[in-house]
Every structure is written in structure tokens, then in C-alpha cells.
Amino acid sequence: MSGGARGKAAQPEAGKRSRGKLPLIAGALVLLLGGGAGGAWYLGLLPGFDSGSAGHDAAGASARVPAKPPVFVEVPDIVANLNTPGRRQTFVKLRARVEVADESQAKIVQAAMPRLLDLFGSYLRETRPEEIRGSAGTQRLREEIVTRSNLAIAPAKISDVLFVELVMQ
The missing domain is CATH 3.30.479.30 (Band 7 domain)
Structure with missing residues (x-):
């Protein structure tokens, strides 16, 4: 009986521990993915999130006058x-x-x-x-x-x- 009581008591503790780690793991995963996406955006690897500046640069490059040298x-x-x-x-x-x-x-x-x-x-x-x-x-x-x-x-x-x-x- 003492072995059965221990087994039932041990199961809820294991469930609490695994549920306690789940938000921690999910938070770390979100931070990791967010940091990777932010780094990719900062480096210009995500062309869809650059506010359309690439299209403006390509169109405006031919219209620009080259700067005079000093x-x-x-x-x-x-x-x-x-x-x-x-x-x-x-x-x-x-x-x-x-x-x-x-x-x-x-x-x-x-x-x-x-x-x-x-x-x-x-x-x-x-x-x-x-x-x-x-x-x-x-x-x-x-x-x-x-x-x-x-x-x-x-x-x-x-x-x-x-x-x-x-x-x-």
C-alpha cells in the first residue's frame, strides 16, 4: 500500500513539473525565433519587410544626378x-x-x-x-x-x- 500511494503521489508532481517547464521552453523558443527574425530584417535578408525602399531605390537611381566630387x-x-x-x-x-x-x-x-x-x-x-x-x-x-x-x-x-x-x- 505504501508503494501504491507513493506512485499516485509522484504522478501529479511530474505533471506539474512538465507543465511548469512548458511556458519556459515556449518563451525561450519565441525569443530565439524573434531574435533570428529581427537579425534577418536588420541585415536586409527579409525583402518583404523593407517598406518598399528597394523599389524606390531602383526607380530613383536613374533619376539621381551624381554628386560633385569635393x-x-x-x-x-x-x-x-x-x-x-x-x-x-x-x-x-x-x-x-x-x-x-x-x-x-x-x-x-x-x-x-x-x-x-x-x-x-x-x-x-x-x-x-x-x-x-x-x-x-x-x-x-x-x-x-x-x-x-x-x-x-x-x-x-x-x-x-x-x-x-x-x-x-
């Missing part, structure tokens, strides 16, 4: 001493090109070149050598030169400064 204006070499605390001077040589949108802006930049050379030189003189070192320092220098240059040549806009040569001694 114009690069050569900046003469600049040699400046950096802001160093000791007696030993540190010099920097900078050769760069500035990127503008079109020829009309390139003419404005050429006309303002003395102002830009003064701006670049004075900014370099107040810069410390450790501020230029490394790729992060070079990027900060680029961003600062672009910002200051755009203020100096207000109607025109410089979109980027490309360093051809940047030597620190």
Missing part, C-alpha cells in the same frame, strides 16, 4: 614652435589640404589663405606637444582647425582638413 585647396607649409614649458623648443611642420564643396568656395578659401595661415600658425603655437601626439590628438587638431577655419571664412565652409605631412621635432 575640391581640395593646398595650404602652404607651416612651421611653428609649440607651447613647451622648458628651454628646449619643439617645432611642428604642417602641410595640409582643405576640402570644400565646389570651385566657388575654393576661390573664397584661396582669397582668405593669409588669414587661414595666421589662424593655423597661432593655434599651433598655443598647442602643447602632448596634445598632438597619437591619433586622438591628431583628430582633435583637425576638428579644431576646421571649426576655427569655418569661423574665419564664414560664407564658405570647409568640410575637412587633410594632413599631408605632420612632423614634430
Whole structure:
């Protein structure tokens, strides 16, 4: 009798356990399938869910005018001493090109070149050598030169400064 009572009592526990795992397994399956479908949509593998942008791109591609290539204006070499605390001077040589949108802006930049050379030189003189070192320092220098240059040549806009040569001694 004790064996029969145990068998009947064990059966409902096993049924509760299997029913308790069912929502957990179903939830994991839904998450897995949802994640896979989301990833496929993000990668563009599901063409039916892209809001019809592929049809618009194919039709609009022939009507688009190709973008004009940017114009690069050569900046003469600049040699400046950096802001160093000791007696030993540190010099920097900078050769760069500035990127503008079109020829009309390139003419404005050429006309303002003395102002830009003064701006670049004075900014370099107040810069410390450790501020230029490394790729992060070079990027900060680029961003600062672009910002200051755009203020100096207000109607025109410089979109980027490309360093051809940047030597620190």
C-alpha cells in the first residue's frame, strides 16, 4: 500500500513539473525565433519587410544626378614652435589640404589663405606637444582647425582638413 500511494503521489508532481517547464521552453523558443527574425530584417535578408525602399531605390537611381566630387585647396607649409614649458623648443611642420564643396568656395578659401595661415600658425603655437601626439590628438587638431577655419571664412565652409605631412621635432 505504501508503494501504491507513493506512485499516485509522484504522478501529479511530474505533471506539474512538465507543465511548469512548458511556458519556459515556449518563451525561450519565441525569443530565439524573434531574435533570428529581427537579425534577418536588420541585415536586409527579409525583402518583404523593407517598406518598399528597394523599389524606390531602383526607380530613383536613374533619376539621381551624381554628386560633385569635393575640391581640395593646398595650404602652404607651416612651421611653428609649440607651447613647451622648458628651454628646449619643439617645432611642428604642417602641410595640409582643405576640402570644400565646389570651385566657388575654393576661390573664397584661396582669397582668405593669409588669414587661414595666421589662424593655423597661432593655434599651433598655443598647442602643447602632448596634445598632438597619437591619433586622438591628431583628430582633435583637425576638428579644431576646421571649426576655427569655418569661423574665419564664414560664407564658405570647409568640410575637412587633410594632413599631408605632420612632423614634430
